[in-house]
Amino acid sequence: MSERVERGRGRGDVDDYEQHGGFPVYRATEDDGGPDFGRLVEALRTIQDLGVSTAPPPDVVRRAAEQAEALVALLEPHRVPEGQQPGGRSMGLPGRGSLLMMPWTVEKFDATGVRSTGVFRRFHMGGNGAAHGGTLPLLFDDLFGMITHAYGRPISRTGYLHVNYRKITPIDTRLTVEGQVDRVDGRKTFVSARLVDAEGTLLADCEALMVVLLPGQP
Numbered sequence: 739m740s741e742r743v744e745r746g747r748g749r750g751d752v753d754d755y756e757q758h759g760g761f762p763v764y765r766a767t768e769d770d771g772g773p774d775f776g777r778l779v780e781a782l783r784t785i786q787d788l789g790v791s792t793a794p795p796p797d798v799v800r801r802a803a804e805q806a807e808a809l810v811a812l813l814e815p816h817r818v819p820e821g822q823q824p825g826g827r828s829m830g831l832p833g834r835g836s837l838l839m840m841p842w843t844v845e846k847f848d849a850t851g852v853r854s855t856g857v858f859r860r861f862h863m864g865g866n867g868a869a870h871g872g873t874l875p876l877l878f879d880d881l882f883g884m885i886t887h888a889y890g891r892p893i894s895r896t897g898y899l900h901v902n903y904r905k906i907t908p909i910d911t912r913l914t915v916e917g918q919v920d921r922v923d924g925r926k927t928f929v930s931a932r933l934v935d936a937e938g939t940l941l942a943d944c945e946a947l948m949v950v951l952l953p954g955q956p
């Protein structure tokens with residue numbers, strides 16, 4: 739991905755990252771967390787699934803709480819500042835190894851657009867087997883960040899994001915999201931994307947405005 743980062747630069751209005759605002763460009767790696775980081779993240783996601791889909795007896799709850807607290811104690815001494823943790827920067831892992839982002843896999847990443855596939859998991863569920871409505875903007879917003887970056891635009895933030903929920907988005911079902919830059923107007927980058935199932939049925943579409951940050955803007 740660092741290669742992609744380099745390739746993306748220079749196409750925007752400002753190719754010097756010192757000249758505009760926003761967060762620093764963090765170095766992205768394939769396996770910054772080492773060979774077991776993917777296992778850890780996947781186990782933590784499964785714990786999130788189990789946390790919302792099990793009803794264990796009290797003694798199991800007590801033991802699970804003790805083990806969870808032991809894991810917290812193990813990891814706690816290793817906190818690092820933003821940009822130094824592998825979570826969110828491990829480009830070889832689903833969702834870049836982030837517990838916040840959808841654990842999806844990027845299939846296409848270039849200036850013509852970005853495509854990603856994956857499933858909404860049990861812990862993403864809102865009700866009746868459907869993904870929570872708030873998880874779709876997260877999926878689209880993260881995709882738009884990648885699209886903007888792949889297009890070579892300077893660091894931008896989302897000005898607005900409009901989702902049309904066309905059909906129920908099922909959990910535990912492989913889906914595809916794909917989008918692209920539609921138009922650039924000064925600091926404004928207009929982007930759009932579609933979420934479809936394996937048959938190509940449109941589940942949701944989204945359009946958004948990404949605004950290039952000015953120097954000093956956070």
Ligand SMILES: CCCCCCCC(=O)SCCNC(=O)CCNC(=O)[C@H](O)C(C)(C)COP(=O)(O)OP(=O)(O)OC[C@H]1O[C@@H](n2cnc3c(N)ncnc32)[C@H](O)[C@@H]1OP(=O)(O)O
Pocket residue numbers: 879882883884886887891892893894895896897898924925926947949950951952955
């Ligand atoms: C390349 C890496 C990509 C990373 C992607 C990260 C994705 C994210 O999730 S970011 C988090 C969510 N977003 C935020 O927190 C943003 C919070 N808002 C802000 O910081 C500011 O409002 C910001 C920077 C977007 C715009 O503020 P400001 O710099 O004052 O710009 P402003 O002059 O108001 O707007 C610039 C242009 O955009 C337009 N615009 C801005 N917001 C909107 C909006 N909501 N609707 C319509 N137009 C808008 C303005 O009309 C203006 O247009 P024009 O140049 O034609 O007059």
